[in-house]
Amino acid sequence: MLTVPNLLTLSRIFAVPLLVLLLWPQPGWFDFALAFGLYCLMGITDYFDGYLARANGAVSKLGVFLDPIADKIMVAAVILMLIFIDRIEGVHVVAAIVILLREITVSGLREFLAGLQVSVPVTRLAKWKTTFQLVALGGLILAGAVPQWPWVQDVGLASLWAAALLTLITGWDYLRVGIKHMD
Template sequence: MLTLPNILTLSRIFAVPILVALLWPVGGWFDYALAFALYCLMGITDYFDGYLARAKGTVSRLGVFLDPIADKIMIAAVIVMLVFIKAIDSYHIVAALIILLREITVSGLREFLAQLQVSMPVSTLAKWKTTFQLVALGALILGGATPQWPWVHDVGIVSLWAAALLTLITGWDYLRVGIRHMDAS
């Protein structure tokens, strides 16, 4: 159970409260810089936990269960904090909500389909969605550390909307597959 990939996944879950504390409004640019570094480290561990599990043949049920949960906890916590500190504000909150609602919906759909023993592989478009999402949140965190470079924040907002658009497309694709299996059962 406590293989290196699972430890890396658990470390991401345990790092979320630290990330939230670093993004708390009383911090300054240095806290945002630390939050950005931690966010990047969490992203690296996300890559390596899966890579190591597959390379060493140590893919476990615990890892398969925890990895998407760790991802969603991190994404949700960062989005909530970025809205709280107003790095995401105004109508841009709509893009953040689209992402959050899709994550919840697809998680529920995957759970339902798992009971039917139907897997939903991640599409290439969904991988692009994740890339834009990670870039967006990272840029918005980094924007707090670099207020002298407003373009960093702008990159985050543009990437957030790109992620939201891809979220709608991939969410609809997943929902269609799910509905087809619901009708069949």
């Protein structure tokens, strides 16, 4: 149970409160820089927990359960904090809400389908969605550390909208599969 991949996944979950604390209201550029470093470290552990589990034949039920939860907790916490501290504001909140709603809906749908023993594989488009989402959130955190480069915020917001668009497309794909099994 306490394999290296599972410990990496757990470390991401336990790092979320620290990330939230670093982004707490009125963070300075140094807080944003530390938050960005922690966010990147969390992303790296997300890659390596899965890689090590597969490479070492150490895929566990606990890891399969915790990994997507760790991902969703991290994404939701960062989105909520970025909205709270006005790094995501105005119409851009719509893109963030679309991402949050899709994450919740797809999680519930996967749980429902798992009960029916229906597997929904992750598509290439869903991987692109995740990439844009991680780049967007990382860019929006980094923008607070480098306010002299306003283009970083612009890239973060553009990536957020790209992630939201891909979120709608991939969410619809998952929903279509799920609806077929809801008779």
